[in-house]
Amino acid sequence: MARxxxxxxxxxxxxxxxxxxxxxxxxxxxxxxxxxDAWQQILEWQPEMLITDCQxxxxxxxxxxxxxxxxxxxxxxxxxxxxAKGLELSRVDxxxxxxxxxxxxxxxxxxxxxxxxxxxxxxxxxYAPQTLGQTQSTGISTAILTAMPTV
Amino acid sequence: xxxxxxxxxxxxRWLLGAVIAASVCWLCLWVAGVFFLSDASRPLRARISIILxxxxxxxxxxLTENLAQQHFRLLHAFNAIAQHINDASPxxxxxxDVQSMPEGASRDxxxxxxxxxxxxxxxxxxLENARSAAEVRARRNKAKxxxxxxxxxxxxxxxLVIDQFDELVHANPAAxxxxxxxxxxxxxxxxxxxxxxxxxxxxxxxxxRRRGAAQRTGEIELPGDGQELRAFSVTARTxxxxxxxxxxxxxxxxxxVAVLRDISSSKAAQKRNAExxxxxxxxxxxxxAGIKAYVELLIDGDAEDAQTREEFxxxxxxxxxxxxxxxxxxxxIARIEAGVVQVSKQPLSLNELLDxxxxxxxxxxxxxxxxxxxxxxxxxxxxxxxxxxxxQAAINLLSNAIKYTAPGGRVTLRSRMDDDRISFSxxxxxxxxxxxxxxxVFEKFYRVTKDREMAAGTGLGLPxxxxxxxxxxxxxxxxxxxxxxxxxxxxxxxxxxQLQLA
Numbered sequence: 001m002a003r004x005x006x007x008x009x010x011x012x013x014x015x016x017x018x019x020x021x022x023x024x025x026x027x028x029x030x031x032x033x034x035x036x037d038a039w040q041q042i043l044e045w046q047p048e049m050l051i052t053d054c055q056x057x058x059x060x061x062x063x064x065x066x067x068x069x070x071x072x073x074x075x076x077x078x079x080x081x082x083x084a085k086g087l088e089l090s091r092v093d094x095x096x097x098x099x100x101x102x103x104x105x106x107x108x109x110x111x112x113x114x115x116x117x118x119x120x121x122x123x124x125x126x127y128a129p130q131t132l133g134q135t136q137s138t139g140i141s142t143a144i145l146t147a148m149p150t151v
Numbered sequence: 152x153x154x155x156x157x158x159x160x161x162x163x164r165w166l167l168g169a170v171i172a173a174s175v176c177w178l179c180l181w182v183a184g185v186f187f188l189s190d191a192s193r194p195l196r197a198r199i200s201i202i203l204x205x206x207x208x209x210x211x212x213x214l215t216e217n218l219a220q221q222h223f224r225l226l227h228a229f230n231a232i233a234q235h236i237n238d239a240s241p242x243x244x245x246x247x248d249v250q251s252m253p254e255g256a257s258r259d260x261x262x263x264x265x266x267x268x269x270x271x272x273x274x275x276x277x278l279e280n281a282r283s284a285a286e287v288r289a290r291r292n293k294a295k296x297x298x299x300x301x302x303x304x305x306x307x308x309x310x311l312v313i314d315q316f317d318e319l320v321h322a323n324p325a326a327x328x329x330x331x332x333x334x335x336x337x338x339x340x341x342x343x344x345x346x347x348x349x350x351x352x353x354x355x356x357x358x359x360r361r362r363g364a365a366q367r368t369g370e371i372e373l374p375g376d377g378q379e380l381r382a383f384s385v386t387a388r389t390x391x392x393x394x395x396x397x398x399x400x401x402x403x404x405x406x407x408v409a410v411l412r413d414i415s416s417s418k419a420a421q422k423r424n425a426e427x428x429x430x431x432x433x434x435x436x437x438x439x440a441g442i443k444a445y446v447e448l449l450i451d452g453d454a455e456d457a458q459t460r461e462e463f464x465x466x467x468x469x470x471x472x473x474x475x476x477x478x479x480x481x482x483x484i485a486r487i488e489a490g491v492v493q494v495s496k497q498p499l500s501l502n503e504l505l506d507x508x509x510x511x512x513x514x515x516x517x518x519x520x521x522x523x524x525x526x527x528x529x530x531x532x533x534x535x536x537x538x539x540x541x542x543q544a545a546i547n548l549l550s551n552a553i554k555y556t557a558p559g560g561r562v563t564l565r566s567r568m569d570d571d572r573i574s575f576s577x578x579x580x581x582x583x584x585x586x587x588x589x590x591x592v593f594e595k596f597y598r599v600t601k602d603r604e605m606a607a608g609t610g611l612g613l614p615x616x617x618x619x620x621x622x623x624x625x626x627x628x629x630x631x632x633x634x635x636x637x638x639x640x641x642x643x644x645x646x647x648x649q650l651q652l653a
Contacts, residue, residue, distance in 0.1 A: 013466050017444035084436035107440035110447055
């Protein structure tokens, strides 16, 4: 079964490019146009990974992260951030506070984005919200971060 | 007539001499009468006695006159000298009197006295001169001090002075206000009792500890009128003490003077500038990201069929166009702001120009399902204006109205002629502006924080419109708004621009 990846960006052509690249690699990809939209899709569709922009209308990337981490069923969802603010964001905020696995700066390479997805997803157990409570708490991010290529 | 004056008179002296001489003669006669008048030679003796008597009278009178003259002259001189002292005016009479006295102790005494008195008088007048000079100096110094004090007190920058014991010796009104130091506060108090800013105290004291002339600068933050902190730069410098320039000992300063400068506004400008650069780069990165991503997809051969490839190329083209527009706008703004762009005013029809403007913004309004309502005057509204610039201003107002109005809202463009003024206004049913923001939106790079999420922007649209209307066309740009109730921006163009048209 194809693994589910949710893309969230208010720029439709960015979403489309990433979607095109990742879905061609055999993933099941959907797009959201802002944080609120993404949150609805996370609850309904239960993706196994989220790739989100930071600056978006209605609910921004950090607001979305906060909701995800504060919700019991979604708090272990792996998150990649894809933002033009790349270098301005502090690592403390992104990785330590919100557990963002990696921050990719725009302009980005779809190739590299796909490589991140391919590196991260196999390390995560198939996403099953009802079993999430039983997995080890901080296991994911440390395991993934060590396995990640440098960003 | 007092006694001295009487005796002093020539008559008096003669009388005194005569009395003395008569007394002597009478004594002689009495002696002669007792011892010699029983003899036969009485007539001879009587004659001798008369001669003696006369001589005695004469001699006595001369002697008396002589003695008296000397004596009185001395007295006279002393009297004159005394008057001389009292009047403080040189009495030549007294001096010549004394000089005409016969040589002797009294003359020397009188001369000595006169000399002493003259010297005393000289010293007195020297002292008097010195005193009045000192008085003038004191008055001048007082005026100078008051002037300097007034200068210090009228300085808008807070100024503090401490002495070498780290005690506050002077604080001008600006500093008193800033640190809430009461005017009645006793001088020479410890710094920490008056100033509640440890960093400032540290700068002052630290400057004072340094050897010789020293200067230190620093930045501190102090609570302002509201809750916001205000940033101040502090320049502290030692006050050099006088006269130790050639001393071998280490120079001892007399204290430290510190001037504070409010740098909040320049800090805020810096921050806004940084935010602007960040916003601009974000705006530029977004289309660039699209271009790069699709180019890479094409290179990697991900687009297998011709239709997908074409689709990708169209996206690349549109993103490249978007990037170009953005760069053009940025450059335009920079050039117009810097005054590089030539202004060419010509008579033109405002309604025509506004019609064109509407065509430019219509796609954006339609995309958001905003109704563009056009209410232009039926009159011919001629203005003398730079076509491109005025259009830019109108576009900025209209696109702001569209940006900050929720989908389904309404934007109205009106043009009117009232009295001798031509005006046009853009009214929207959008988010509106608070009274504070109604002023601030005209500042460069300012963006209303709560509305940032609604649309991308650089915070330059309104400042640019203001520049075009007020500086280039001598008109007026006003705003009426209330939070949640929409805004109306109105551009008034002055009569002069209108009269030269028709």
